[in-house]
Amino acid sequence: MTTAAKVLRCVISFSRASLSPAATVQRELTAQLRLRCISSSRTNGEASVKVEVENRRIDASNFMNKTKLKLTEVDVGNSLRTEAIMSPSIGILKQTTIMDEGSRPIYLDMHATTPTDSRILGGVPPVYTGLYGNLDSRTYTYGWETEKAIDVSREPVVKLMGAHPKEIIFTFGARESINMSIKCVARLYKSKKHIMTSQTEYKCVLDSCRHLQDAGFDITYLPVKNKGLINLEHLEKEISQDTALVSIMTVNNDIGVTQPVEEIGKLCREKGVFFQPNSVQAVGKIPVQVGEWIDLMSICGPKVYGPQVIGACYIRHRPKVMIDPLLYSGGPERGLHSGTLAHPLVISFGEAYRIAKEEIKVLPSSPTSPA
Ligand SMILES: Cc1ncc(COP(=O)(O)O)c(C=O)c1O
Numbered sequence: 001m002t003t004a005a006k007v008l009r010c011v012i013s014f015s016r017a018s019l020s021p022a023a024t025v026q027r028e029l030t031a032q033l034r035l036r037c038i039s040s041s042r043t044n045g046e047a048s049v050k051v052e053v054e055n056r057r058i059d060a061s062n063f064m065n066k067t068k069l070k071l072t073e074v075d076v077g078n079s080l081r082t083e084a085i086m087s088p089s090i091g092i093l094k095q096t097t098i099m100d101e102g103s104r105p106i107y108l109d110m111h112a113t114t115p116t117d118s119r120i121l122g123g124v125p126p127v128y129t130g131l132y133g134n135l136d137s138r139t140y141t142y143g144w145e146t147e148k149a150i151d152v153s154r155e156p157v158v159k160l161m162g163a164h165p166k167e168i169i170f171t172f173g174a175r176e177s178i179n180m181s182i183k184c185v186a187r188l189y190k191s192k193k194h195i196m197t198s199q200t201e202y203k204c205v206l207d208s209c210r211h212l213q214d215a216g217f218d219i220t221y222l223p224v225k226n227k228g229l230i231n232l233e234h235l236e237k238e239i240s241q242d243t244a245l246v247s248i249m250t251v252n253n254d255i256g257v258t259q260p261v262e263e264i265g266k267l268c269r270e271k272g273v274f275f276q277p278n279s280v281q282a283v284g285k286i287p288v289q290v291g292e293w294i295d296l297m298s299i300c301g302p303k304v305y306g307p308q309v310i311g312a313c314y315i316r317h318r319p320k321v322m323i324d325p326l327l328y329s330g331g332p333e334r335g336l337h338s339g340t341l342a343h344p345l346v347i348s349f350g351e352a353y354r355i356a357k358e359e360i361k362v363l364p365s366s367p368t369s370p371a
Pocket of ligand 1: 299
C-alpha cells in the first residue's frame with residue numbers, strides 16, 4: 001500500500017478536550033492522535049496483512065500557534081455548542097456531533113459511510129403508519145399504493161445515472177447487488193469460465209470471485225499501479241475469448257482513487273465482455289452515467305446520506321443482461337429481489353438520491369485520478 005493510502009487509512013481521533021466548549025479549554029489543549037496503518041503483502045501465493053497502531057499525544061496549542069487557527073464556537077443546534085477548529089465542514093461536524101456534544105471523535109471518512117441526511121427523515125413516520133400495504137398484494141389499493149411509492153422512488157435513482165426504470169432493482173444493499181451480478185452472470189453464461197477483477201476490490205467482490213474460483217472458474221485479480229489505478233493495457237491483454245465479466249470498482253473505498261470506468265467499459269464492450277463497476281462510493285458524489293458501456297452496477301443508500309440496508313442493482317435492459325435471483329421467493333422487483341422490500345427505506349433512498357442530484361457539484365477537472 002502506498003504512503004498516501006496509509007495516510008488515508010489513518011483513523012484520527014481527538015479527545016474530548018479539543019471539542020468541549022471554548023471556556024473550558026483555555027487550559028492546555030492536548031489531543032490523542034491514533035494512527036492505524038494497514039499494509040498487505042504476498043509471498044509465494046501467501047497473503048499477509050499487518051496492522052500497526054500507534055498512539056501519539058499531540059499538543060493542539062502548538063497546532064494552533066503554527067496555523068494561526070482560532071477556537072470558534074459553533075452552534076450545532078439543540079442548544080449545543082462546540083468548536084469547529086479541526087473541521088473544514090460545519091455541516092459534517094453538525095451531523096456527527098449533534099447527538100453527543102462532541103464526545104466522540106470527529107468522523108470524516110465519508111467514503112466508508114455517511115450519516116443519514118435529516119431532510120429525508122421528515123416524511124418517514126407517515127410511511128410507516130399509513131403506507132403499510134404489502135407490495136406483493138396486487139389485488140387491492142393498499143398494495144398498489146406501496147407499489148406506486150416504490151416506483152416514484154425509483155425515478156431519482158434512474159435520473160442520477162441515466163438509466164431506465166426497468167433497469168433498477170432495489171436490493172438489501174450493495175452486497176446483494178454485487179453477489180447477484182457476479183454469480184448470476186457467471187452462472188447463466190456457462191460457456192465462458194473467466195472473470196476479471198482487481199486486487200483492491202471490495203471484499204464482497206473478492207469473496208464472490210473466490211466462491212466462483214472454488215466452482216471451477218478462472219479468476220484474474222489484476223494488480224494496480226502505485227496510485228491504485230489499474231493498467232488498461234494489462235487489462236486488455238488479459239481479456240480472452242473465455243472472459244465473461246470484468247468487475248472493477250468506480251471509486252476505491254479505502255484510498256478514494258477513481259478508475260477510468262468509461263475506458264474500461266468501452267474496452268469490455270469492444271471485446272463482448274460484461275462490465276460491472278461497484279459504484280457505491282461514486283454515484284451521487286461524482287457524475288456517473290451508465291451510458292453504453294455499463295452492464296451491471298451496484299449502489300447503496302448509506303454512502304449518499306441515505307439509510308442503511310438498502311441498495312440497488314442496475315441491470316442493462318438493451319441489450320438485455322439475463323440474470324436470475326440469488327434466492328427464489330416469487331417476490332418483488334420482477335422476481336429478482338429475494339424478500340419483501342422495506343418500502344420506507346426505499347422511499348428514503350430515493351429521497352437521498354433526489355437531494356444528491358440537486359446538490360452534486362461537478363468538479364471543473366475530470367474526476368479520474370492521476371495515474
Ligand atoms: C466499496 C463498497 N462496496 C460495497 C459495500 C457494501 O454495501 P452494503 O452495506 O450496502 O451491502 C461497501 C460498504 O461499506 C463498500 O464500501
